[in-house]
Amino acid sequence: MEKEVREQYLKTIQSLEEPDKPAKTKDIANALNLAPASVTESLQKLAEERYIEYQPYHGASLTDKGRALAKKVSRKHRLLERFFSDVLKIEPEKVHKEACAMEHSLSDEAEVALCRMLNHPDTCPDDGKAIPPCDLDVENCLECKKIALDERKNWDDHSGLRPLTQLRPGETGKIHFIRGGRARLERLNNIGLTKNAKVEVLRSAPLRGPIEISVRGCKLCIGREIASNIFVES
Amino acid sequence: MSLACQECNLLRQSGKCELEAQERKKGTLYVALVGNPNVGKSVIFNQLTGAHQIIGNWPGKTTGVARGQLKFEDVEYDIADLPGTYSISSEMAEEREVREYIDRARPDVVVNIVDANFLERNLALTLELITMRVPMIVAVNLMDQAEKNGISIDFEGLRDLLGVPVIPTAGRSGRGIPEMLREIRRIAGKEISRIEKPFHTPVIAEAIEKVRSAIERYFPDSPTIWLAERLLARDEKLMGMLEAMDPSLSRVVEEQRAALEEKFGDDIYSILASDRFAVASSMVSKTVTRARETEIPIEDRIHNLLTHRVYGLLSIVVIAGSSFLGIFLLGDFVASNLSAWFSSLQPGFIGLFSDVKLGEFLWNSLLGGIFSVISIALPFLVPLFIILAIMEDSGYLARVAFVMDGALHKIGLHGKAFIPILLGYSCNVPACIGCRIMETDRDRILSIFAVTLIPCAATTVVILGLVGTFVGIEWVVALYAFDILLLALLVRAASKLMPEKSTGLIMEMPPLRRPSLKVVLRQSWFRAKDFVYIAIPLLIVIGVILGAVQYFDWLDEISDAMSPLTVGWLGLPAFAGILLVFGILRKELTLVMLGSVAGTLDFASVMTPDQMIVFTLVVMLYIPCAATIAALIREIGVRKAAMITALEIGLALLAGGIAFRLLSIIG
Numbered sequence: 001m002e003k004e005v006r007e008q009y010l011k012t013i014q015s016l017e018e019p020d021k022p023a024k025t026k027d028i029a030n031a032l033n034l035a036p037a038s039v040t041e042s043l044q045k046l047a048e049e050r051y052i053e054y055q056p057y058h059g060a061s062l063t064d065k066g067r068a069l070a071k072k073v074s075r076k077h078r079l080l081e082r083f084f085s086d087v088l089k090i091e092p093e094k095v096h097k098e099a100c101a102m103e104h105s106l107s108d109e110a111e112v113a114l115c116r117m118l119n120h121p122d123t124c125p126d127d128g129k130a131i132p133p134c135d136l137d138v139e140n141c142l143e144c145k146k147i148a149l150d151e152r153k154n155w156d157d158h159s160g161l162r163p164l165t166q167l168r169p170g171e172t173g174k175i176h177f178i179r180g181g182r183a184r185l186e187r188l189n190n191i192g193l194t195k196n197a198k199v200e201v202l203r204s205a206p207l208r209g210p211i212e213i214s215v216r217g218c219k220l221c222i223g224r225e226i227a228s229n230i231f232v233e234s
Numbered sequence: 235m236s237l238a239c240q241e242c243n244l245l246r247q248s249g250k251c252e253l254e255a256q257e258r259k260k261g262t263l264y265v266a267l268v269g270n271p272n273v274g275k276s277v278i279f280n281q282l283t284g285a286h287q288i289i290g291n292w293p294g295k296t297t298g299v300a301r302g303q304l305k306f307e308d309v310e311y312d313i314a315d316l317p318g319t320y321s322i323s324s325e326m327a328e329e330r331e332v333r334e335y336i337d338r339a340r341p342d343v344v345v346n347i348v349d350a351n352f353l354e355r356n357l358a359l360t361l362e363l364i365t366m367r368v369p370m371i372v373a374v375n376l377m378d379q380a381e382k383n384g385i386s387i388d389f390e391g392l393r394d395l396l397g398v399p400v401i402p403t404a405g406r407s408g409r410g411i412p413e414m415l416r417e418i419r420r421i422a423g424k425e426i427s428r429i430e431k432p433f434h435t436p437v438i439a440e441a442i443e444k445v446r447s448a449i450e451r452y453f454p455d456s457p458t459i460w461l462a463e464r465l466l467a468r469d470e471k472l473m474g475m476l477e478a479m480d481p482s483l484s485r486v487v488e489e490q491r492a493a494l495e496e497k498f499g500d501d502i503y504s505i506l507a508s509d510r511f512a513v514a515s516s517m518v519s520k521t522v523t524r525a526r527e528t529e530i531p532i533e534d535r536i537h538n539l540l541t542h543r544v545y546g547l548l549s550i551v552v553i554a555g556s557s558f559l560g561i562f563l564l565g566d567f568v569a570s571n572l573s574a575w576f577s578s579l580q581p582g583f584i585g586l587f588s589d590v591k592l593g594e595f596l597w598n599s600l601l602g603g604i605f606s607v608i609s610i611a612l613p614f615l616v617p618l619f620i621i622l623a624i625m626e627d628s629g630y631l632a633r634v635a636f637v638m639d640g641a642l643h644k645i646g647l648h649g650k651a652f653i654p655i656l657l658g659y660s661c662n663v664p665a666c667i668g669c670r671i672m673e674t675d676r677d678r679i680l681s682i683f684a685v686t687l688i689p690c691a692a693t694t695v696v697i698l699g700l701v702g703t704f705v706g707i708e709w710v711v712a713l714y715a716f717d718i719l720l721l722a723l724l725v726r727a728a729s730k731l732m733p734e735k736s737t738g739l740i741m742e743m744p745p746l747r748r749p750s751l752k753v754v755l756r757q758s759w760f761r762a763k764d765f766v767y768i769a770i771p772l773l774i775v776i777g778v779i780l781g782a783v784q785y786f787d788w789l790d791e792i793s794d795a796m797s798p799l800t801v802g803w804l805g806l807p808a809f810a811g812i813l814l815v816f817g818i819l820r821k822e823l824t825l826v827m828l829g830s831v832a833g834t835l836d837f838a839s840v841m842t843p844d845q846m847i848v849f850t851l852v853v854m855l856y857i858p859c860a861a862t863i864a865a866l867i868r869e870i871g872v873r874k875a876a877m878i879t880a881l882e883i884g885l886a887l888l889a890g891g892i893a894f895r896l897l898s899i900i901g
Binding site: 016037143176177178181182185187188189190192194195196197203204206207208209210212216217219220221222223224225226 | 320321323324325326329352354355500501503504505507508511538541542543544546547566632635636638639640642643647649675705724738739741742743781
């Protein structure tokens with residue numbers, strides 16, 4: 001299977017699946033504008049390559065391997081969007097298409113360089129979605145700034161790292177880093193959301209609303225956009 | 235010399251420190267209450283100042299400091315209730331305000347009120363406050379709740395760890411308050427924490443100590459540990475001062491900061507905050523014991539229901555709907571009886587004057603305003619204020635904000651805005667004031683704008699009385715639906731025009747509790763008083779103007795002058811002009827006066843159904859009423875109030891004109 005096709009599939013499944021709810025074949029076919037029959041075939045291939053788990057009639061969900069790749073692609077996609085809109089000043093409506101075309105050919109090295117040049121952005125320009133964290137073995141963006149490109153550290157994957165929004169109610173995690181401007185960081189630090197603090201997700205509100213968490217013995221509500229920038233280790 | 239005054243000197247800013255000028259009465263002890271939001275500071279403040287309470291604003295500040303006085307065992311106390319804050323290190327408005335107040339106004343004692351139930355988070359602020367080196371007491375509040383939750387605290391142990399007096403209190407019942415006042419008197423102006431090392435783990439404490447010893451001689455009589463920590467945390471103003479004084483000093487700070495950031499791989503602010511929490515956490519583990527919970531308390535079950543994805547939404551509909559209906563029915567009952575009673579006084583009053591016209595003028599202008607506040611507004615407002623206070627005090631509003639946050643994001647706001655918007659259906663005035671719960675000016679202005687687009691109880695009277703009675707209930711529903719749609723579109727558009735993004739929701743979920751009758755009544759009383767103070771003078775002024783218009787028989791002239799707009803553009807009868815003018819005062823007047831202007835109560839004989847719909851649409855949108863405009867001016871200033879008013883007049887005329895043309899095409 002071609003790299004571009006594979007990545008396109010993984011990205012689509014990632015956007016459709018929810019915790020415990022695989023992406024339906026019909027929805028994937030709709031999103032990619034393909035016939036369900038050919039989608040089924042490709043999904044079987046991806047399952048063979050262990051990128052996804054696929055059960056006919058039930059749907060497809062990403063494996064850890066598939067998720068890592070999908071995350072990488074959406075990260076590249078969103079970084080490219082930022083680059084097109086912030087640096088090249090291309091109109092916001094057009095950046096998505098441009099990025100879609102280039103995300104599959106951007107090398108990992110160029111991705112890191114792009115992230116540094118853009119000063120470690122946290123959201124993409126067209127829909128404000130969070131850019132997934134990079135998989136460099138660095139503690140946070142600040143540290144990344146200090147590491148020169150030539151002395152590349154090991155590129156191990158931080159596979160245990162997830163934004164708070166991806167934890168199910170009842171799951172706990174330890175805060176690894178928080179992304180965002182200083183003002184937000186201070187606000188979160190001050191109420192006890194600091195590095196290494198233990199967080200339990202209690203519930204999430206309807207309509208993509210906030211999540212309720214418990215930290216240092218008190219209950220807090222955190223808007224979804226903010227929560228998606230708090231990364232925890234389970 | 236305080237730090238702030240050194241700043242003035244060093245930066246060569248002229249003029250004297252405005253805060254030093256605060257008058258101090260000899261023998262009075264000046265006390266500042268500081269603590270996290272929602273730890274019962276204001277409850278203690280009210281307990282302390284009681285009936286002598288004078289709530290005034292401290293000059294020139296955004297959020298304001300409430301002040302009050304009391305006398306206890308022959309000593310005068312002046313208490314300042316500072317805004318709630320989680321920290322005092324950042325540049326956020328309330329943090330800077332608290333920091334500067336302590337530094338400049340130099341209270342004799344700072345009382346740090348902490349919540350016994352969440353001691354770990356509360357102590358992080360305590361640790362910062364102690365390093366400011368002011369006489370200080372820690373009041374461990376809400377002890378009644380903590381005991382119920384099975385929490386017991388070793389106060390002696392905590393005192394030894396912090397080096398300042400620690401007193402258990404329970405603000406609601408007044409427990410511990412006399413002991414607190416005696417302790418204030420004992421340490422006032424002299425006793426500072428015995429602990430003179432940074433509250434940090436060794437590596438960080440060492441870095442702070444290095445900076446402290448380097449800057450020590452430049453800042454005599456200043457809390458140098460506090461300064462060192464702030465310098466490390468990259469306080470730009472202080473760093474600038476240091477750079478100007480001796481560049482080698484700022485290099486010391488930068489070296490230490492870089493070393494810490496390198497070692498911990500994090501931003502320095504996070505490192506320091508995180509470490510403070512670690513220290514607080516270890517203090518808590520040494521002094522607090524928690525009994526094992528055996529069963530899920532009833533409060534938690536209610537909380538689970540209220541924040542549930544489905545039942546949460548349902549409970550909002552049920553609770554908001556029944557409150558609205560209850561307020562409406564009760565208010566309507568009281569209002570109609572009171573109005574009838576006031577009207578029965580009218581002939582007697584006018585009879586007092588030989589000139590009937592003069593009597594009418596005085597009745598309409600001077601007494602009309604006062605009576606309308608008492609008979610129309612207060613019957614709706616008082617029950618509304620009581621229900622609001624119950625929702626606030628019980629912690630219910632926070633649950634509403636949680637559930638509604640997602641929907642409000644779609645129009646550029648966040649969950650808390652739902653609270654004032656809901657209140658707007660009853661009366662726009664308290665709803666505008668209620669928008670103060672929003673954190674930033676952007677979110678506050680946007681929610682105020684949303685509130686002014688909500689048809690209030692008075693508008694509802696017109697909608698039901700005219701369209702509901704003479705056209706049909708389906709048009710009433712259509713008008714309400716159109717209004718919500720318009721609100722969503724306009725607020726969304728306005729949010730795009732605002733430069734910043736919404737801050738997003740970061741809110742502490744307060745524990746649910748049974749509301750206290752005393753707090754509820756007190757809160758409602760202050761709100762009602764606040765409303766009366768704005769509304770009555772304004773209504774009298776407008777009443778006099780409108781009375782004069784009537785007295786000199788200018789009614790027809792005004793209607794004629796407005797006819798190009800009312801007749802030409804909106805297709806309404808000419809008398810609509812004067813109704814719309816009177817409607818500025820109170821929207822239901824447009825309906826009340828229709829009878830006398832048209833000379834009949836059968837409105838169907840003077841207006842076609844289309845005209846009624848257009849007229850009601852214009853009344854619904856055209857202007858926030860006079861009292862709302864006054865509230866707007868108070869809350870967001872003349873300029874923005876004028877902008878909103880002008881926008882809504884334009885909008886109403888536009889919508890009315892389009893509706894007139896559409897309706898005549900449909901036939």
